[in-house]
Amino acid sequence: MCGICGWYIQESQPGFDEQALANMREAMLHRGPDEAGAFLSERCGLGHRRLSIIGLADGQQPMWNEDQTIVVVFNGEIYNYSQLKNELESKGHQFRTHSDTEVLVHLWEEAGPEMVQRLRGMFAFVLYDLNQEVVFGARDRFGQKPFFYSWNNQQFCFASEIKSLLAHPAIPRELDPAALDQFLFYQFIPQPRTMFRGVHQLPAAHSFILRDGQLSFHRYWQLDFQPEPAPDEQREQDILEKLRHEIKDAVESHMISDVPVGLFLSGGLDSSYIAAVCHQILDHPLRSFSISFPETKYDEQEFAETVSKSFGLEHHIFRFDPTDLQAWLEKSIRFFDQPLADSAALPLMMLSEQTAEHVKVVLTGDGGDELFGGYQKHMRAGQSSAFVRLMASSLPSWFQTANLAACQSDPSGRRRLTARLARWGIPEHVSGYFKNFWEGWDRFRLYQSDYREQIPASFESIDQLDPGLIRPTDILNRMLQIDCGDYLVGDLLLKTDYATMSGSIEARAPFLDHQLAETAARLPLQLKATATETKVALRRLAEAALPPEIFQRPKRGFGLPVKQWFAKDLADWLRMQLVENSITAEKFFRREVVEQYLTEHREGKQNHASRLYALLTFELWCRNYLS
16 A cells, blocks of 8 residues: 655656655655655656555565666556466566566566556556557556556646645646536546546546547446346355355455454444455454444444454454544544545544554445445335336436536526435435535525636536446336445545545555446345345345344444534534635625524524535645645
8 A cells, every 4th residue: 555656757857856746655655654665767756655564674666677668657456466476477577576566567578557456456646658659557446555646748747645746846736616516416526527627537447648649548347237037045045145256356356455454343334244255254353443433323332342242353443523523523534635524534544643553454335235235225216107117218308417507597486396306206316416515506606706607507426427337127126326426436436545644654445346336236236225224235144144233234334413413512613714704705605695594503403414425524624725
């Protein structure tokens, strides 16, 4: 696990700024506190910060092939590197290290851009082929590892974090109004945008190649969500047995490490089942870590303790309370170089920092809900009538999120009514239309009138999927495709990566092993979610492995009691940030509108916690990155 950065320029520039590369690299010190490395030529600069996980003694980067014609910087883990290394050595390639990184340069020699098809893991990498004068890179299939870039037809700059890009003198700090509009609606910024104009995210499951002055992109993988037919009893057992085997194989592959591996254990179904599988694999107690929110509905301590006792885990619990929020929020803004209005990032940062005192690597349950149908909204797809399914298949254009979420007024309430009808009548709409945040008419009223003119008339919605994607025919899988394609990568995985790397630990998500995910995506519908049950297949497997109070319990979100804290403990502090000391009021937002939301929330008239948290994270982000 590391941080990577660098550039490639079209015209050679002798003596190109070595200090700029050093500044970019050191901006990500937390991503790799163990070692640093660099390569610099007249056209290309590659920087690396290393968190040593595999090949502790000889895994330094940048890393070369045998004749030093191909060089690479890499962030992530290749779980099948031993198999690939054996195959490549049988074809005559010579290895100098025990690092998984080295397979990349040899795979490029063997397969060129098709090399990404062979990789099993999470990754973001860039390699430079000096003979061909080609730069090639890729991001893993689910986007577990971040990759940001800027391209102006003359210079290509890239980094694992935006703060690293901003350390390069050619990258301006200019706000993108369209990204702000997306952020207020979604609470995150969907790929490929970022909050900075001219800085982009490489989408998950994409590679790029820069050759002869042309930068091109390619989607190299997608999940096939076409489900298998409804099985008979014997076929269902065969499917579950295959799934059980693939989960165990994924967990086992994700345990590969030269340093100790632990587990983030919430007490929910996903992380608990991973704990059960680890118990089967390991011959020693697994170290597990969880966080508690005392005296709130978010506290899952008792469930985590139940699981830890069942499997003899070496369990650690850390406490998070209201007095921690201010400090962790301000710290999160320094690490998360875009605003992310997901309050769960704060306890996750605290958990990561505490966990780093014990292990360098943790497994997580990320992806379980999005792949297996774990949200309450997924049950609605199972409840859908034939009429609703027909309505969803012929969705009128005015029901599309791009129209309903656009920043426009709604004096008659027609748009609000249409949005509510869409969410009620078309279950998949719940995955693409986020009504708990700043809807189109809310943002229209929130923005200063002169700033509102900078907001694009059309809204870029996450349910406007890549036209090249195979679109599922059923409602449930269309929901899951949206969840996996945007919400998972834009919010959940970005949150996990940044939060864990802020503590200099590596997070691995076995459920996002692409071979396992392909099996999960094709599960028959009744093994995903029904009208009465979520994650059917996973619960069937858990029945034989977990205590009943774990596999039967309903899902509980991992988050903070922000509603309560903003109305009481933190109300005065919140008002000071958003009104009295605000730099976003007047410049972007109407102060009187913000004050109204604060008053209504404090008096209990309406729950504006999500909206206020989004404004708060944007306010603090502006102070750090734009002021």
